[in-house]
Structures are given as C-alpha cells and as structure tokens.
Amino acid sequence: MKLMTPYFMKPLEEYTHVYFLGIGGIGMSALAQWCQSQGMHVAGYDRTPSAVSCMLESQGIPVTYSDDAEHIPIDFRNSSKVLAVYTPAIPQEHPQLQYFRTHGFDIIKRAALLGLISRSKRLIAVAGTHGKTTTTAMIAHILKQTEVPVTAFVGGIMRNYQNNLLLSQAADAWIVAEADEYDRSFLHLHPTLAVVTNIEADHLDIYGSEQAIIDSFEAFLKNIQDKGTLIAHEGVSARPPQGLHTLRYGTSLHCQYSIKELRYENEQLYFDLNISTQEQHTLRLLVPGEHNALNATAAFAVAQQIGIAPASIIDALSSFQGVKRRSEIWYRSPQYVLVDDYAHHPTEIENTLRTMRALYPQRQLLAVFQPHLYTRTRDFAAAFGKALGLADQVMLTPIYPARETPIEGVDSRLIARYCPVSARVVAPTESIEAVFEEWLPQATPPLTIIVMGAGNIEQHLPNFLNLLKTLEHEQA
The missing domain is CATH 3.40.50.720 (NAD(P)-binding Rossmann-like Domain)
Structure with a gap:
C-alpha cells in the first residue's frame, strides 16, 4: 500500500x-x-x-x-x-x-511524517501530559524482549538500547510511538491501541485553556481505529467515543488494572497489580516512583491486549533500565547522590522530588531547576514554587528560552517568590557552575542533588559531578 x-x-x-x-x-x-x-x-x-x-x-x-x-x-x-x-x-x-x-x-x-510511516501499520500510540516517553519505552522494551516485531519511536534515549529508535523489517511489525499533544501533532496518528497517561494544563501558548487541551485529546481519541482499544488512567477526563473499548488503570479498585502496596527493596520498586479478571501479580522495577508503577501498568495492559503472557511481561519489565534524563542516577556514594531528570512541569517536579525523598529518606534533598520557556514560567510560577518546596534547598538557573523571546517581568525570580524554602537564583551574568560550587557546601551531607529541566541543564552535570568528587576528596 x-x-x-x-x-x-x-x-x-x-x-x-x-x-x-x-x-x-x-x-x-x-x-x-x-x-x-x-x-x-x-x-x-x-x-x-x-x-x-x-x-x-x-x-x-x-x-x-x-x-x-x-x-x-x-x-x-x-x-x-x-x-x-x-x-x-x-x-x-x-x-x-x-x-x-x-x-x-x-x-x-x-508529526505528519510519523503519521505517514504508521498509517498502514498496527500502531500503539502513547499520549499524555506526563509519562508518555517512559511508557512508550516500556511497551517497546516488552515487545522487543518477547520477540514481537516492533519499530519504536521514543522521545528519549532508551538505556537498554542506547537509542531512541527500535527497528524491525518485519511486514507485520507493531509501531510504538509517542503521541505528542504539542501543536496538536497527535492528530496525525490513527492508532490501533492508544494510551492516555494523564491530561493537565500545559502548552497554554498553543491551546489557551485547559478545556482546549481536553478537546484536543478527545479529537485524538476519535482517531482510534474501529475495533481499537483505549487504555487510560482513571483520572483522564477526555471522553472516549461511544462504543470504544476502554480499559482504565490507576490506584482505585474499580479500575481494570489497579496498583497497591508500593515498597522499595535495595532501591528497586515493588508493587502489586490487581486485574479485574481476578489475576494478581507482583512486579519489580529498576525505575522508581509511583508514576513509573502506573506507567508500567499501562504498558502491562497494552502487552496483555496484544496477547503477551503476564509472566513474560513481568520478566521484561524487570529488566527495563529506564530512559536517559528520567530519574537517571549519575553518581551514588555515601555522601552524595546526583540525579538528572527531564522534569519541566510542576507535576513532574513534584513526582520526581517525592520519589527521591522516598528512595533516599535519610538525605537532605537539593534541587537545581532550569525553567523551560517564558510562557510556561509565567503560567505556572506559583505551582513551580510550591512543587520545588518539597526540596530542602533550591537553585534556579536562568530560563531556557527554546523557541521563545523574553517576556518582560518573567524570569526565575518569579518562581523564587512562591518557593517556601531557600532559593538561590542564578543571574544571567553568573556562571552556573560557580554558583553551584558556592551553594552546595551550605548543605550538610549526605545529600541527594537532583538536576531538572528540559533545556540544556544536563550539559552542566559533568562539572557538577567533578565538584562532588572534589568535595568528597577534601572531606576524606
């Protein structure tokens, strides 16, 4: 065709x-x-x-x-x-x-090119304000590990494969892809199976209101093919078309897939998964956080829908190493843990900080955050400040503008005003590394330092790591 x-x-x-x-x-x-x-x-x-x-x-x-x-x-x-x-x-x-x-x-x-590539194929599309990259990567990994032919387009580098692409030349291969809501890009896709992880206000420079975002997701759901399936988190408010086969997942028992009893053992996450068919399974993940347990549950449901046995799904998920820049641990020692994360929305920051607090409860938690976009900073300054308040100390770098031009009165100080804990704002004329070197010794180890943002903040991580090792040597 x-x-x-x-x-x-x-x-x-x-x-x-x-x-x-x-x-x-x-x-x-x-x-x-x-x-x-x-x-x-x-x-x-x-x-x-x-x-x-x-x-x-x-x-x-x-x-x-x-x-x-x-x-x-x-x-x-x-x-x-x-x-x-x-x-x-x-x-x-x-x-x-x-x-x-x-x-x-x-x-x-x-987005139009991705729509073209996938149009004549069986497509699994993962949409949502948060979690779509990890969920897409989990689904791709399950299919790959269970030898189901798959081509996957992932919005991050999968650590198992050191790439953001999996390729299969099989004619009947599934395509797994992120369905990006930015600029309504996901409306180019017509999936057989769709996942919606959540819907929140974001990209308000494009949409203008949260209701417009919900309307766009509802348009995406109408693109699901006849006899297709929607797997949606219980909190997703977009209404699926009448008659669409829909499965829900979450923490409530009324969901077809529900999770409970999250716990950590040796920094690995365990949780119980209950399925409405009276099945119960215990899953182990190498990636932390309730949000990742929910991502894994969505991936489990997808894999089960295409006929993969539960035992094979569980085994595949236990070897999933995550995606670069998603709670990626760069360094771990008795004194310091250095973590890199792509979080750039208040909900993502909150999830990431809560996860690191649960994973390392005996350590002070320090957050370095690079805001992404002037419009997002303007629209969510108060929410950013509140979320960052989950850390013990905060360092705010200048805004990463990406495609935008400056907005008068909008800079990182706007977030600091709403932050209930000490927040050191890096001025545009200051060196990020120099401020980090001055700021870090103000906290007493053991520390967890988490570096967050969707811009170029990860470019500073090697210098941050060198400073940690220097401090350790001096403290020895």
Whole structure:
C-alpha cells in the first residue's frame, strides 16, 4: 500500500532524499534514522551540536549547524527528489526553511511524517501530559524482549538500547510511538491501541485553556481505529467515543488494572497489580516512583491486549533500565547522590522530588531547576514554587528560552517568590557552575542533588559531578 498524504503529491517511498530542520530533536532524530534505514539519503540542520546530533553524524548522517541556506548539501537541492521535514521549534523565518519554500520543495511537519510511516501499520500510540516517553519505552522494551516485531519511536534515549529508535523489517511489525499533544501533532496518528497517561494544563501558548487541551485529546481519541482499544488512567477526563473499548488503570479498585502496596527493596520498586479478571501479580522495577508503577501498568495492559503472557511481561519489565534524563542516577556514594531528570512541569517536579525523598529518606534533598520557556514560567510560577518546596534547598538557573523571546517581568525570580524554602537564583551574568560550587557546601551531607529541566541543564552535570568528587576528596 502506498503512503499518501495531502501535504505532498507523491508517495513517501518515491523521495530519495530527506532533509530534517531540527534534526537534533529527540523526535526528529528517530525519524531521520528510520528514513536512513529505508535506503533514503538523510541530512539535516540543528542549532548546536548535542549528544543526539553527534550520534547521527557517527551513523553517517551529515548535520550542519549553520542556518544559512548555502550549507544545505548540494544533493539536497533538487526539489523533485527531496522531502523537507521540520519541527515546530523551527521559526517560520528560518533561512533554510525559506529556501525550501521559495524553491518549490515538498515540506511537511515532523508529526505528519510519523503519521505517514504508521498509517498502514498496527500502531500503539502513547499520549499524555506526563509519562508518555517512559511508557512508550516500556511497551517497546516488552515487545522487543518477547520477540514481537516492533519499530519504536521514543522521545528519549532508551538505556537498554542506547537509542531512541527500535527497528524491525518485519511486514507485520507493531509501531510504538509517542503521541505528542504539542501543536496538536497527535492528530496525525490513527492508532490501533492508544494510551492516555494523564491530561493537565500545559502548552497554554498553543491551546489557551485547559478545556482546549481536553478537546484536543478527545479529537485524538476519535482517531482510534474501529475495533481499537483505549487504555487510560482513571483520572483522564477526555471522553472516549461511544462504543470504544476502554480499559482504565490507576490506584482505585474499580479500575481494570489497579496498583497497591508500593515498597522499595535495595532501591528497586515493588508493587502489586490487581486485574479485574481476578489475576494478581507482583512486579519489580529498576525505575522508581509511583508514576513509573502506573506507567508500567499501562504498558502491562497494552502487552496483555496484544496477547503477551503476564509472566513474560513481568520478566521484561524487570529488566527495563529506564530512559536517559528520567530519574537517571549519575553518581551514588555515601555522601552524595546526583540525579538528572527531564522534569519541566510542576507535576513532574513534584513526582520526581517525592520519589527521591522516598528512595533516599535519610538525605537532605537539593534541587537545581532550569525553567523551560517564558510562557510556561509565567503560567505556572506559583505551582513551580510550591512543587520545588518539597526540596530542602533550591537553585534556579536562568530560563531556557527554546523557541521563545523574553517576556518582560518573567524570569526565575518569579518562581523564587512562591518557593517556601531557600532559593538561590542564578543571574544571567553568573556562571552556573560557580554558583553551584558556592551553594552546595551550605548543605550538610549526605545529600541527594537532583538536576531538572528540559533545556540544556544536563550539559552542566559533568562539572557538577567533578565538584562532588572534589568535595568528597577534601572531606576524606
């Protein structure tokens, strides 16, 4: 079956070259690798080098870090054979995007390409404000470990595979993908099985209100194929279409899949899973937190729906190592634990801090947070401050702007005003490492230091780690 779309005139497989604008993005990079695996020539642009873009370059995919159209490779300047793909993070005035537009190239968004790839396949799509990356990775891992053919597009680097893509050449392979609500991207997808982990206010610069977000999720649910299945957390308020086979999971006994009795043993999470068919199982996870127990429950339900035996699901989940930047422990010693996390929404911060408090109850908890986007900081400043109050001390870096321009009166000090604990705000003129070096010794070990944010804060982790080791040496 040929893949067709209203966005361009010919089937996808007739393009010999694909150029990605924003290729270093976690979603774009997986698509770039998939296109390369299909025999297409792939190249792209990104603003700065990153671990992801370097990974692509090591696989033979050229990446330019100049937005000048002259840096588009000569082989990618033939409009009859080149497809241009861009992410919403690319501004409309971007010189390379303008080049492709003015020279008559076929151009589509990232989400449209994912929709094309998955349209003729059996698709498992995972949506939700939080938890979709880990849940997607868990489902992909279960299928991979149980030898069910799977191609997976994940919004993070899976630690088991050191990649954000799993590939299968089998014609009947399942596709597992995140269904991103940003810019209503998930409306390009038509899943056989869909998961919705939760719905909360976010991306208000796009949606304007929480009700608009709920409406968008309801539109996504209408895209589920006939005789498909929805697996939704009990708190999801979006109404599924009448007659859609729907299963609920959560902590309440009225759910078809409910969890209870969470406990930690040797830093591993155990919990009991009750299923409405009178089954009960005990699961062990290497990733901590009630939110991950719920993510695993959603993954369990998906795997059971496609016919995988419970014992095989449990065994696969017990070997799931997590996703990079999701409660990823960088360092552990009697004095210090250093954790990296992608949390960039108040609920995610709260979940992460509660999890680390439960995992290391005898340690003081220090939080380093890099706010992401001026609009999100403006819209959720009070909630950010409250969530960060779960730590004993807080350090706030300047806002990571991503695609946005500054908003007058909106900076990290706005969050600090609502934070009930001591919050050291890093001024734009200060060095983050220098402030960290001055701030850290004010707390007495043993400490858990958790570094959070969706921008580039993880680039500072090697220097943070070196400082911890220096302090340990001095304290010895």
